[in-house]
Amino acid sequence: MNDFVLIRKNLFRKKLRAVLMIVSILVAFAIFGVLASFERAFDAGEDVAHADRLVVVNKINFTQPLPVAYANRIRGIDGVAQLTHANWFGGYFQDPKNFLIVFAVDPENYMDLYSDDLDFPAEARRAFVRDRSGAMVGETLARKRGWKVGDHIPISSQIFSQKNGARTWDFTIDGIFSSRRMHVDTNFMIFQYDYFDETRSFAKDMIGWIVLRTASPSMNDQVAKAVDKMFANSSYETSTDTEKAFNKAFAAQLGNIALIVELVVGAAFATILMIVGNSMVMAVRERTREIGVLKTLGFTGARVLRLVLGESVLLALLGGIPGLLVALVVIWMMRDSLSNFVPGMTITPGIALAAVALMIGLGIVTGLVPALNAFRLRIATALGRG
């Protein structure tokens, strides 16, 4: 009989108690898995941002427009390697409640600049560039709506109207693009800016924002300053930031999600620390005589200590690992409903590692007091008691 068998038998001596402990640990780790993945995906904007990308927006606020002519003027600035622009369309499908993320873009530049993040099939790319009223739809969005290449889709705008008064544009799906990186979601679609600008009834020659790639991240500051200086004192001043800073500020607008997540996870762990810690102390105290017998048989104090710690760590792992699996299932079920909000939510290897570390930590903390008690226990006391 090796020590592991002993640990296992001890743990399940009172089956009901062991199962209850496992359930409470499972719940805590399920909460941890879901919330940590949520936070990670929510903050992913900062991680997926490329170090050499800058975002140029109107200095008043990023929802205010910029003249389209800025794109060419900025392209001429020293250190700008690539550049594209985009426009928020305020799209919806049939009913304003079916809100869609739709951008009017400069097709070739856009697909070039985002080719690290998104995979535009070569054939679809060629078709889209040629097709004035064409659209490229992200894989997630196409799956949600059941759209296929060649479909004609009417997309309405909450903001813009056509010159003839219509609020709906008809597009042909030229292709479907997919994601190349985790946390880069494809729940959106793009169409041609030229077509948009020609047909809409107001805001002609205006765009939403410009994204550019610098020749190297070390030139970011220099390029950002040059852009903002170029348009200083004009009627459309600009504010240029790294993509990372822009995404971070955007996420912070919703509130301190990280703090909320930490508080809830903290509460969940405080609960199991108390429940499991107390139960372990109780379980070991009930076995005082047996520990005395083990020591009489020649088990050293250190070995008894290892046995108790092994039991509490095993308990934490038996609850924690299924808890992570439960979290995976929950995340998978929530995926579609949360994809607008937190794209690409998943348990990353980092989260899984942190969880296992927490399990071992939990096992050691909850086992420490009873393990030390068992370590110190003198045979005479143990056998005399009870």
Next chain:
Amino acid sequence: MRSLLLQVAAVTMINIKSIPRRFWLSLSTVVSIALVVVVLLAFLAMANGFQRTLSGTGSDDIAVVLRGGSRSEINSVVLRDQVHLVEEAPGVARGPDGKPLVSAELYLTIDGIKRSSGTKANLPLRGIGPEGAAIRKDIRLIQGRMFSPGSNELVVGKAILTQFQGFELGSTVVSGSTRWTVVGIFDADGSVFDSEIWADLAVVQSLFKRLNSFQTVRLRLESPAAITALKSYVENDPRLKLDAKSEAAYYADQSSFTSDLIQKLGWPLAIAMALGALAGALNTMYSSVASRASEIATLRAIGFGGFSAFVGTIVESLMLAAVGGLIGAVVTFLLFDGLTTSTLGASFTQVVFSFKLSPALIAQGVLLALAVGAIGGLFPALRAARMPIVAGLSE
């Protein structure tokens, strides 16, 4: 009957008096239930506070007219000609001078710096004419004065001051190439307007190059019922194709998404945590029954019924849960009630709101705690009631 009650009372007292023997285990049940209640109530108080801010905004006799299909002011576009048509719409109240009480407004977003994070956030800048402030009822200037027409002056809602930097009375606000001076602070009674910045409509129109367009039209209705007539008029006239809603309905719509989302996050989290706490409560109560096995058996042997053992155990569990629930409610009240924060509202601008607990929410929290206590006590209580006398005495 009387003897049964006496039995139950006696056993319950024994149970409660023996709690100190299981002090740490009982305490962990109380604390874990309290934590469940804190998590639930904090989320519900957040949702409730947000909803109260929005539902406290707007009245039934003011209508908001938007472009059809635009669900929020920020997206809407209404042209000057359309405003004139709306002024002639049925149901529009008129002032003593016979002029319609109509305010065409611009609603734009400017950057402010959020105090808590130091990052840029979207703040609403509303361009209003002289009718704008008159139409709204519950607006009071608490510092300074109203902006004067044609000048770069701002009046700022009081909630903006608490959450964002640089809007104190007299300060200069630079937005793009424009410099504004804050000349007044207003109190809108805890409504969304407290999170807004107002300036003269004509100035905003020219600075933002929107000379001929507005975003929304607000108007005073002759009576709340007049909304129906207004609605059909603005929807059906081919020159308009606009949506009209009472201001109260507009803000109620705006609150539903965010407060639903917060509640949808809060309840599942609290229920998951309650399952964890339930496992703890069951464990505590089974230990309680086990530790009293010989007592229970003794009582049975001298003629007490199984029912008294059952009730005694359930009551002990409910008591622990109730104490946990109440501690949770008090802690939530102390830590979170009145906490002010801001988030993005449906118009894509910051809405400042405060966490708000209510007796109804506290009742939900305590009920969840009692549910954990009841289920956590039930199975151990059944075991106590069914325990064979011999087995109990032999331990």
